[in-house]
Amino acid sequence: MIVVLRESADATDRDRVRALLESRGASFRPLEAGGRGLFVLEGEVSADLSRTLATLPGVDGVLPLRQGFVLASRRYHPEGTVVEAGPARIGGPSLVLAAGPCAVEDREGLEAAAEAVRKAGGSLLRGGSFKPRTSPYAFQGLGEEGLRIHRETADRFGLAMVSEVLDRADLPLVSSYADVLQVGSRNMQNFPLLKALGKVSRPVILKRGLAATREEFLLAAEYILEAGNPRVILCERGVRSFDPSLRNSLDLGSVVLLKEMTHLPVLVDPSHASGDRRLVVPLARAAVAAGADGLLVEVHPHPERALSDGPQALLPADLMALSRDLEVLAPVAGRTFRRAP
Amino acid sequence: MIVVLRESADATDRDRVRALLESRGASFRPLEAGGRGLFVLEGEVSADLSRTLATLPGVDGVLPLRQGFVLASRRYHPEGTVVEAGPARIGGPSLVLAAGPCAVEDREGLEAAAEAVRKAGGSLLRGGSFKPRTSPYAFQGLGEEGLRIHRETADRFGLAMVSEVLDRADLPLVSSYADVLQVGSRNMQNFPLLKALGKVSRPVILKRGLAATREEFLLAAEYILEAGNPRVILCERGVRSFDPSLRNSLDLGSVVLLKEMTHLPVLVDPSHASGDRRLVVPLARAAVAAGADGLLVEVHPHPERALSDGPQALLPADLMALSRDLEVLAPVAGRTFRRAP
Amino acid sequence: MIVVLRESADATDRDRVRALLESRGASFRPLEAGGRGLFVLEGEVSADLSRTLATLPGVDGVLPLRQGFVLASRRYHPEGTVVEAGPARIGGPSLVLAAGPCAVEDREGLEAAAEAVRKAGGSLLRGGSFKPRTSPYAFQGLGEEGLRIHRETADRFGLAMVSEVLDRADLPLVSSYADVLQVGSRNMQNFPLLKALGKVSRPVILKRGLAATREEFLLAAEYILEAGNPRVILCERGVRSFDPSLRNSLDLGSVVLLKEMTHLPVLVDPSHASGDRRLVVPLARAAVAAGADGLLVEVHPHPERALSDGPQALLPADLMALSRDLEVLAPVAGRTFRRAP
C-alpha cells in the first residue's frame, strides 16, 4: 500500500502518519517523489487502518500496491505533460510524426527516408542500430556504426534522432548519440534498464509490452519517473491476439483510456501494430482520430530490400499521402498538423 | 477441400472434375452457389491430386476446407456489395449510422432516441426486444411488445428498424416486424439460426464473436450466404482481451483486413467495443478513419435509467457532436456523410 | 443486485426486506429458487443500502448482479452435487469416463467404439448426430438416423447415451433418444436453449465457451438451474489462446477453481482441448491428477476415416492404456476407477 500525502502536507502531517504506522507495527519507507511525500508499505493493511490513514490531515489517499502508479497518474498531475525532443513538443497541440526505417542499414537509404520524413512534416527520425530479433540468426543491427550514420543524417535534415536501447550496458553509448531513447515492447519490464533510464537526461519512448495491461504499462513508466526522469512518452504498438491472420491487434480504446489515466503523452505505432503495409495508413488515421499525440511509423525507400520488417514499411509517397490526411484529421481531434512548406 | 469452378465452366469441365475425383475414390458432393459450381470434399486430398485439380480447365482453384469461404470472399466477388435497408445503402459511398438504445424499454424513451438518430443523420434505429444477458436475473427484453413499439417509432421517424434475433424459433416473429435482423456475438456460431437466416428476405447484421478469428467470422457469414441470403453485413464490436480495465478490445486492423478479404460491408459498434461512454466517440471516429462502412451506436435519452448497458450509451447531444465529426472525417476515408437538413 | 435470504428466513424477514426496498424506491422482483428466497434488483444500489440489506435478519448476503450465480455457487450449497446418468454417478467418488466418436457415422464404427468404451471402464457413449461445424460445407451429422443408431448401440453395450443439441427446436427430438444432453462451447450463451434445457428432465453437460470467463460459465449454468433443472455437469474443453501451434489451451487451474466456486461436477475433454491425438492421454492424466470428476474423450476405430475431428481421436488401444493409468492415478486425487472385469 502507498500513502500519498498532499503537496500541501507539512511536517506535522507527516509525523502523524509515521506515528500511526509505527504504532501499528507496519513496516514502511518514506519516499519523496513528484513534489509530494509517499509512505510505501510492503503488503496491505487492514481495511480499518487504511480508512483511518486516508482521512488523516494532509493525506491525499491510499493506493493498493499493485495499482500504485502515483507519478504517472493524472490524478496527481491533472495537466498533460509536454515532452520536448529537438524540434518536437510531444503531447502539445501539434501532432508529432516520428518516422524512419525499422533498422539503420546504410547512409543512402537513411537519407532517402529522412528526406521523406522532413517533407511529410515529421520531426523525429527513428531507426534501430541495436535490434531485438526473435531469431538469433536474423540481422541484429549495425551497432555504433549505425548510430553514427543516424546522428549525422538526423542533423543534416533537422530531425531529432530516436534510437532503441536494448540493455543497461549499452545506455551510455546510445545516449551519447540519440536525442530520444526507445524501449521496445520486449523490454517493457526490463527493470534494471528502466531504472537506468531514470538517471539519463533524455526523453524515453516506452512501448507497451505484447501482453501488458495498462496498469503494468504505467507501472513500467513509474519506474523511470521514480528514478528521476520525468520525460516519458508512452507508445501503443499492438498487443497479442488469438487471431494469427494479423501480427498484432491495435487497441485504440487503450489510447483514450491512457489519456484519462495518465498525464504522459501517448504515441501510436501502426507499423508494428499490423505488420502489414496495407493497414498502416488506415490505422495511422484511426489513431489520430482516437486522440493519439502522434505517430511512430516505418518508412523505407525500398521495403523489398529491407533487412528487417520490410513488409510493414511505407514508401515515401505513402507517408506523404498520410501527411495530407493528418492535416484534415487533426482538427477533428482538437489538434493541428502541418506539412513542411 | 473445395474445388471452385469458374463461372464460365461448362458441363464438360464439370464432368472432367467429377471423373477425376471418382477415379481417385474421393467422397464429394457437388454444390451450386453464388453462380458457380463447387465440389465439396470431406477432408483433404494429396498435394498431387490437389495440384492436378487446380490446373484442370474450368477450375478456378482449390481451397482447404477450414478456409473455405467462397461466397463471402472478395476473390470471387471483387466488387463491394451494397446492402439496401430502408433509406440506407450499406457499403455504398455514404457512411451509414445506425443508433438507438441497447434495449427497447418504453415508447417515450425510444422516441427521444429516434429523434436524436434522425437529427444526427442516422438511417437505422437499433434496439433489442429479445436481449442476450449474461445473467438469468437481468432484464431480458420486452418481447413482442417491444417489437411493436420499435416498428411504430421507426416508421414515425422514417428510419429502418434493426432488431436482434436470439433463436431460430423467434425468427418468424422478429422478421414480421424488423427491417434488418441482428445476430449478436454470442450467436455468431449458432448454426441452425444462421441457416434459417439464409432463408429470410431480410438483411442480416452479423456481429463478430468475442474470440472469433476473421476466418471463422467469414465462415459464419458463409452459412447465411450459402443458404440463400446474399444480404449480410458484418459488424466488428470488440474482442476479448487480457486486460480487464476495458470490457473489450476494438480491433480496427480487422476492419481494414476484412475489407480486403470480403466484399461484404463492415460496420463497427464502438459502444459494445468499449462499454464506456468516454471512449465511444473517439472510437467511432477512429472506425470511420480506418475505413468502416458505418457505425452501430447506442444512444439513450437517460443512460442512468437504462435497464441494460447504460454506462456505454451516448446522450443525444453526444451523437450530434459525433455526427458533425463524421462530416469532416468521411472524405478522408473516401466517403460522404450528411446530417439531416 | 441480488439479496439472498437464508433458508431459515420466515415471512417477517421477507417482509422486512421488501419494505426497505420499497421505501427506497428500488425496483425489484422476488424469486424462489433452490429452496430459498431471492430479491433481484435491476442495477446496483448505494453502498449504504447494500450494507443495511446484508445485515437484516434472515438475509444471507447481497451479490452484485454480474457475479450473481446463486444456485450454482458452493457458498449456498456446500456439498458437491452428484448427477446420475444411466450407470454413471458424475461427481461421486468414482471417476467417470465418457467416450465415443466425435460424430455418429455408421453402426459398425459406433459399435466398435462402444465396445472399447465398455472395456475401458467407461459408462457413457458420446457421439454427435447434430454437429456444429465452422464451415457450412463440412459434414453436419446424420440427424435422427444417427440418434437411432446411437440409442441402440448404447443400449446394447449398457452405456448411457450423450448427444449434443444445437437448437431449442431440436430439443424434443434429441431428448426423446438421449440420456444426457450436451451443449457445445459455441452454444454456451445460447440463452433460449439454456432456458429450454431447464425444463427437460435430462442431465446436461455444459461445455465452457472458447473465451468464457469462469463467472460467465457459471452464469450459463445458472440459466439452466434457475429454469428448474438441477442436473448440470460442467465441462472444461480448452480455451482460445494466442499460440496457433495448438488448437486450444486446456486450463486445468480452472478445474481446481471451479470445484471451489461451485458444487456442480466438472469433466474435462482433452480431445477438443488439444485437437492432437499425441496430447490426449497426457492431458487426460493431468486432468484427473488436477481433480476432475471425469473425462469426455474421443475414440474412433479408424480415425483416418473419421468425417469429423479424426486427428484428435484415440484408438481403442489408446483408450485401454489410458484406462490402466486412471486406475493408478485415481487414488492420488482421492478417487477410484475400475476397468470392466
Add this chain to the structure above:
Amino acid sequence: MIVVLRESADATDRDRVRALLESRGASFRPLEAGGRGLFVLEGEVSADLSRTLATLPGVDGVLPLRQGFVLASRRYHPEGTVVEAGPARIGGPSLVLAAGPCAVEDREGLEAAAEAVRKAGGSLLRGGSFKPRTSPYAFQGLGEEGLRIHRETADRFGLAMVSEVLDRADLPLVSSYADVLQVGSRNMQNFPLLKALGKVSRPVILKRGLAATREEFLLAAEYILEAGNPRVILCERGVRSFDPSLRNSLDLGSVVLLKEMTHLPVLVDPSHASGDRRLVVPLARAAVAAGADGLLVEVHPHPERALSDGPQALLPADLMALSRDLEVLAPVAGRTFRRAP
C-alpha cells in the same frame, strides 16, 4: 531462411550449396553450430530455389527464418538432453524438484525452507535476490547479501542453488554464487542477456514469456544455445489469459508439445502459474502426469509474512504431501521419484 547441412556433409557438399546461393545473388552467412553447418539467409528465397536447395546432397533441410530453431529442435537432436546441476539430473528418468521461497529474505526463513526441500526429495533450492517486480515500490530483493545467504544455505543442506539474473551486468556477480541461473518470463526476450548466458558455464532455467508462443520460446533458447551454452532448461509458468479470476493459465498441452518439438528438459512452475496456494498441489500433480521433467515450486515457512508472492507459497507440510503424491504419480508418467530417506 536457414539451410541446414547434415552432420555427414563434407566440403564438396558445402561448396555446392555456397555456389548455388552465390549464383542466385543470395546474401548469406555460413555458421557452425551444434556440430553441423548452417547457411543463414536474410529473408526468404523463391519456392523453386528452396526446393532445389533442400534436395542437394548433404543438405538436411531448409527452414523459414521465423521457425528457424535448429539447435533446440528435436529433429536434429532426437535424444533428450539431460542437464546436470549439483545433485540433480534434469531431463533424466528421475523427476526433479526445485523449491524455495520466492525471494531470499533472511537466513532463518531460508533454512527452514531448505530443510523442507531436502526432506521432500528436492535437489535444488530456489530463491531470488534480484527480484523483477511490477511496481517500483515493491521489495526488490536483498542483492549480494541474499546471494551469500543462499549459497551458504544451499551448501549446508546439500542442494544446488538457483537464482534469477535480471540483467547482463549482474551476470558475473550472480554466477559467482549460483549453480543454476534463472531467466524470468519478463526477460525471455532480453536478447543481450540471453547472448551473455550463452558464454557462461552454468545451466540456465529459461521461463516462458507471459504471451510467448512456443516457437518464440524455443528461439529464445536458441539464442543461448547458439552463443555456446548447451545447458538450457525450459520452464512453463502459465501464460496470460482473458479471465482475471486466475493470475495465469497453465498450458499443460504445451509441456507435451514442447517435449515433441525439443530435446531440452521442461519444468513446470505451478506457483506462478496460479498465484493461489490452493491450486499449486493439484497443478503440480497434473504437470507430472502430463510429462514434465520436474517442478519449480515456492515454499515458505511463514507465507503470511513473505515480502513477495506469499499467497502462492506452499507450507513445508504441503510440500511433503506433494512429495508423497509424486512417488505414486511418477511411474504413470514413466519416471521415478524418491523422498529423502
